Amino acid sequence: MTQTLFRNGLVLDPEHAEPRAGSLLVADGRIEAFLSSEEATPEAAQVVELAGRALAPGFIDIHFHGATIFDALDAPAASLRQDAASILRHGVTAFLPTTIALDPAGLRHRVEGLAAAVADHKEGAAALGVHLEGPWISANAPGAQPPEAIRPYEPAEGRDVLDRGEGAIRMVTLAPEAPGAQELLAELGRRGVVPALGHTKASAEVTLDGFDRGARHVTHLFNAMGSFHHREPGAIGAALADDRATCDLICDGVHVHPAAVRAAARAKGEKLLLITDAIDPGASGELEGGRLTEDGPVWRLPGGTLAGSRLPLSDAIANAAAFGAMTQLEAVRAASLGPALLLGIESERGTLRPKARADLVVLEDDGSVAETWMGGERVYSA
Ligand SMILES: [Zn+2]
Structure with a gap:
């Protein structure tokens, strides 16, 4: 021994x-x-x-785009290895490689390529599976996602995509108001995939209906989401006040103001998780929306739209404490046990x-x- x-x-x-x-x-x-x-x-x-x-405990990032989103659609293995090696220095020992919206053929190739790469993956941080962020989100809340690839959930296409990624797809971010969302939530429930709401302009009522239908997480709370108004609280108000849902956010001080991080932490307690939404554009530096520029902890598209972070998860934890939102222990929990519980792997990881x-x-x-x-x-x- x-x-x-x-x-x-x-x-x-x-x-x-x-x-x-x-x-x-x-x-x-x-x-x-x-x-x-x-x-x-x-x-x-x-x-x-x-x-x-x-x-x-080693940190778990459930929303990490890394270099793989910039790769050939069917050949992400090298980028996955690069990502898995690079995040060890941030204390990340497990992660969900996360996609962005792609056209139907692109999505099929990406899911097949990633599922194979995840199955073969051995070195560096563990790739726990794939998080599909879109394409079944709201065209009115695209963030930096390519608007032309955003589309309604259509069961024949959706089941084909989920079949191709069988076993590897662990989480799907969708907009509850998008056409087909109710069928998608039912399909994810049958398959045991974590349904997360995000990239949405849904009302509080529609968001709560999404929770009734099994959604149990909210992706990058506040970002790519309708705003909070006391007569129209939207997805933000619904998410902050509903104990069925965990939420995650990008704690870089730019995507979300420190006061909003504090407010979310007070409302959600242990149900607020930390993610990076980090991208690694490498030498090309291009997304479909144009050339990316560095701006402190974030990347921006031409015109200033936020396009993911440059945030190490260890910095997100330090920021949450520095902002007065969480103690260091609470922030560690939000990036370890919290995501492990969401994925149902808390006997193995995050603890x-x-x-x-x-x-x-x-x-x-x-x-x-x-x-x-x-x-x-x-x-x-x-
Ligand atoms: Zn996003």
């Missing part, structure tokens, strides 16, 4: 109310036990000295429970990532 002891740390266990000073014992790639400072430590274990630094995978992040005092571990092996060191 191989044992590793992460000694003298501040253990950020998302299932504990407070951070705990102590050590974490890992055996054969799995969490074994938390040991308080008074408890004896096994002598045979390899020691990782934390010297008071924080130790958290420090005994027998869970030893996917771990060592954090410096400023919230930056010092080390990332997967299955008890160090995979990144700053």
Whole structure:
């Protein structure tokens, strides 16, 4: 048996109310036990000295576009490997590669290519499956998505796409007011795919009807969404006030104002999750809407439309704490156990429970990532 002891740390266990000073014992790639400072430590274990630094479960990004959206539609494997390697330095040990709206042929190729790449994927952060963001969203709330590819859900096409990605598609973001959304929600329910609402101008009533029909998550709350008005609260009002739905948001201080992050955190508590919506355009720097430019933590299209972030998930966590929206432990939970619960993988990931995978992040005092571990092996060191 191989044992590793992460000694003298501040253990950020998302299932504990407070951070705990102590050590974490890992055996054969799995969490074994938390040991308080008074408890004896096994002598045979390899020691990782934390010297008071924080130790958290590996982060999970359920909304990450990375480089794959810029790739040939049927050959995303190389970009997926590149993405999975690059996010280890941000403490991300698992993610959902996320698509954007594509025309019917493009979507078929993309889903088949990604499903195959995910099935073969071994190196770097784990690719848990695919998140389809569109094409079944609202043309009135496209964000940076190509408007011409946005279309109503049509069962024959939709089932074909979901069949091609069978087993790999874990989450679909859709607009509840788009034609066919009710059939889509029923189809996702039958298949056990997480239905998320987003890119929507739906009223509160239509949004609540979407929750009644099984939607249980809201994608990048506030962005690409109708606005909140006290007589027309829209999707935002419905989502903030309904305990059935978790929400995620892009905590970069640009996509969402810090005060709005605080308001969402107060309304949603543990049901507010953190994502990056990060894209990696590489050398080409082009989306369909034109050439992308960097602007602090975000990318913009010509004309200024936000087109995804440059945000590391570790920065999203640090920002949530700096904005006064969450404690560091709550922010860690929002990027680990929270997404794991949404995907139903909380016995394996996003947790420090005994027998869970030893996917771990060592954090410096400023919230930056010092080390990332997967299955008890160090995979990144700053
Ligand atoms: Zn989006």
